[in-house]
Amino acid sequence: MNRKLTFSIFRYNPQEPGSSPGTQEFRLEETENLNLFVALNLIREKQDPSLQFDFCCRAGICGACAMVINGRPGLACRTKTAELPDKIVLMPLPGFRLVGDLSVDTGAWFRSMNERVRAWIHTDEDFDPDAPEVVMDNHVAEQIYELDRCIECGCCIGACATAQLRSDFMGAAAMNRIARFMLDPRDKRNNRDYFEIVGTDQGIFGCMGLLGCQDVCPKNLPLQDQLAHVRRKMGRQALKNILPWYRN
Ligand code: SF4
Ligand code: SF4
Numbered sequence: 001m002n003r004k005l006t007f008s009i010f011r012y013n014p015q016e017p018g019s020s021p022g023t024q025e026f027r028l029e030e031t032e033n034l035n036l037f038v039a040l041n042l043i044r045e046k047q048d049p050s051l052q053f054d055f056c057c058r059a060g061i062c063g064a065c066a067m068v069i070n071g072r073p074g075l076a077c078r079t080k081t082a083e084l085p086d087k088i089v090l091m092p093l094p095g096f097r098l099v100g101d102l103s104v105d106t107g108a109w110f111r112s113m114n115e116r117v118r119a120w121i122h123t124d125e126d127f128d129p130d131a132p133e134v135v136m137d138n139h140v141a142e143q144i145y146e147l148d149r150c151i152e153c154g155c156c157i158g159a160c161a162t163a164q165l166r167s168d169f170m171g172a173a174a175m176n177r178i179a180r181f182m183l184d185p186r187d188k189r190n191n192r193d194y195f196e197i198v199g200t201d202q203g204i205f206g207c208m209g210l211l212g213c214q215d216v217c218p219k220n221l222p223l224q225d226q227l228a229h230v231r232r233k234m235g236r237q238a239l240k241n242i243l244p245w246y247r248n
């Protein structure tokens, strides 16, 4: 016999006068291979068309469906109800502007983060559209590709205590982005330039290193390694800044 699931879902529409934060319960019979994405759509179609949540790809690629699932940030489209108990509590990701119910504005946060870390190739070379493509070393290209797998879902920010306490903290996604540009031979920035961006309490020195971010990253990005790598490089740069004779 199929399980009867109870969904306790956060409801609040900041755009609606008189709306106040709370939870609402919905019941649904579990079917084979049911995932949260389908369950939420069924609830919206059959029980409450006003329920707000985001999705786009249904395949763990767009990052839009991130939410807090029984206390842990994750992707709704990649979470099967069979992995969860009968009672499922869904909350919006903390740390982002709430649009309504389970929908948050991660786009504005990531746009601002990408601007803060200046996430583009910095070079003085003029672009010549007729020049042959510059070949990149395979190993370096693979390392960059590995870090570029971030889907900007925001789970690492939702799980980060520092980001919840301090809205100006850049978070693991930003350190991962910086690590990606540090690897890229086309980016001519040096450690002193990177230090200007992340050598602060809002950047790498604000990270407490408890690694909630890595635990919840749905793409299994090596955030622990990247945080340690950036911290090491910026730590050395901090020493060089105050002790000009310091080498390594
Ligand atoms: S290790 Fe750093 S970035 Fe990751 S959750 Fe902890 S404080 Fe946040
Ligand atoms: S680092 Fe992982 S958890 Fe963080 S935004 Fe990227 S994919 Fe999501």
Ligand code: FES
Residues within 6 Å of the ligand: 054, 055, 056, 057, 058, 059, 060, 061, 062, 063, 064, 065, 066, 075, 076, 077, 078
């Ligand atoms: S809908 Fe795109 S990651 Fe879930």
